[in-house]
Amino acid sequence: MSYLSKIENSRTEATPEVINMLCARLGIQLDGDRDITINEKCEQWYKSLFEVNNRAKITTDYEELEQLVGMMRSDSLIMFEIHKIRYFLVLGENEKALEQINKLNDMSKSFDNLHQYYWYKFRGNYNYLQGEFSHAMKMYKHAEEKQQNHLMLSEEEIADLQYVISVTHSKLRNTLESIKYADQAIEVYRKYYNFFRCAQCHILLGISYRRIKMTEKAIKHYNLARHLGEINKNNHIMQLTNQNLGYLYTALGSRKRRLPILNIFMQMKM
Numbered sequence: 001m002s003y004l005s006k007i008e009n010s011r012t013e014a015t016p017e018v019i020n021m022l023c024a025r026l027g028i029q030l031d032g033d034r035d036i037t038i039n040e041k042c043e044q045w046y047k048s049l050f051e052v053n054n055r056a057k058i059t060t061d062y063e064e065l066e067q068l069v070g071m072m073r074s075d076s077l078i079m080f081e082i083h084k085i086r087y088f089l090v091l092g093e094n095e096k097a098l099e100q101i102n103k104l105n106d107m108s109k110s111f112d113n114l115h116q117y118y119w120y121k122f123r124g125n126y127n128y129l130q131g132e133f134s135h136a137m138k139m140y141k142h143a144e145e146k147q148q149n150h151l152m153l154s155e156e157e158i159a160d161l162q163y164v165i166s167v168t169h170s171k172l173r174n175t176l177e178s179i180k181y182a183d184q185a186i187e188v189y190r191k192y193y194n195f196f197r198c199a200q201c202h203i204l205l206g207i208s209y210r211r212i213k214m215t216e217k218a219i220k221h222y223n224l225a226r227h228l229g230e231i232n233k234n235n236h237i238m239q240l241t242n243q244n245l246g247y248l249y250t251a252l253g254s255r256k257r258r259l260p261i262l263n264i265f266m267q268m269k270m
């Protein structure tokens with residue numbers, strides 16, 4: 001019974017042998033190969049929602065999964081429905097995301113811990129995009145509580161939550177908290193060589209250190225972000241870094257900074 005309880009609360013994963021025995025006991029016929037294929041497709045699609053490299057493929061995969069909905073197990077179906085919120089936000093269809101939130105709201109109380117984790121996180125994403133930063137933080141903190149409840153989440157998933165919490169703290173001007181969560185996230189992104197997210201964390205840290213008047217640290221992080229942007233040839237990162245450096249040097253108002261300011265604004269125009 002204790003083992004079954006761990007399975008039900010997502011504290012462990014049942015082996016294929018155990019799943020087969022449970023299905024036999026319950027009189028359920030399970031097409032294992034089909035379920036594995038669908039679950040793999042779902043997992044790939046979920047991952048693509050965070051990478052957002054190819055929106056056309058994300059949409060194509062979504063439409064394919066929509067056709068397979070009737071063959072999904074109930075837990076897989078719930079996870080798919082929750083990830084629709086993220087999908088609509090990626091496409092910029094915020095009204096559809098809100099409709100999906102309202103659709104799932106009544107049944108959310110019956111979600112298990114893993115489902116609730118994504119439920120709160122994606123609701124936080126929606127609130128953030130609506131400019132409702134305090135409410136977004138409340139949702140992210142609920143997700144963090146679920147994450148700390150022995151959920152089987154990847155390090156990169158946990159880092160993603162830490163990153164969005166850091167960004168939201170920055171919006172709320174909770175500078176020290178923003179630094180704390182950005183430092184936690186960047187450690188994981190370095191480990192997995194996710195240079196884009198590393199650069200984003202460096203920009204966040206640069207903004208935070210500028211706000212508490214630690215100018216040299218701010219410049220250091222901005223320069224690291226720009227270096228990573230150059231390595232990845234990411235114009236967005238380089239432009240964002242240059243804008244923040246320009247703002248910092250302008251705020252300093254030092255004659256010694258005039259040349260760097262000119263160089264930065266010249267780069268922004270190029």
